[in-house]
Amino acid sequence: KPEYQSYIITSFLYPDHPNFVFPSFYDILSKRGYVIYSGKVADIDCFRIGHIGRIYESDIKNLLSAIHDALIEMSVIEM
Numbered sequence: 549k550p551e552y553q554s555y556i557i558t559s560f561l562y563p564d565h566p567n568f569v570f571p572s573f574y575d576i577l578s579k580r581g582y583v584i585y586s587g588k589v590a591d592i593d594c595f596r597i598g599h600i601g602r603i604y605e606s607d608i609k610n611l612l613s614a615i616h617d618a619l620i621e622m623s624v625i626e627m
Contacts, residue, residue: 558596560594567624576618597611
């Protein structure tokens with residue numbers, strides 16, 4: 549939604565699942581060429597994704613696919 553969009557970086561809450569461990573999530577995405585950032589928003593665990601520069605729809609689709617695969621690998625979601 550537009551009211552949640554940011555021009556430089558967007559924060560996402562950690563999934564509410566016992567298998568979600570940020571360092572593992574970070575490592576899986578990093579190995580796929582994506583670097584994300586940990587963060588806190590009002591003491592709530594979140595991660596941040598920067599979106600500054602020349603980013604195309606295909607970049608976003610590839611990132612979402614990598615996130616999906618990482619969550620499957622971590623058994624946070626099922627196939």
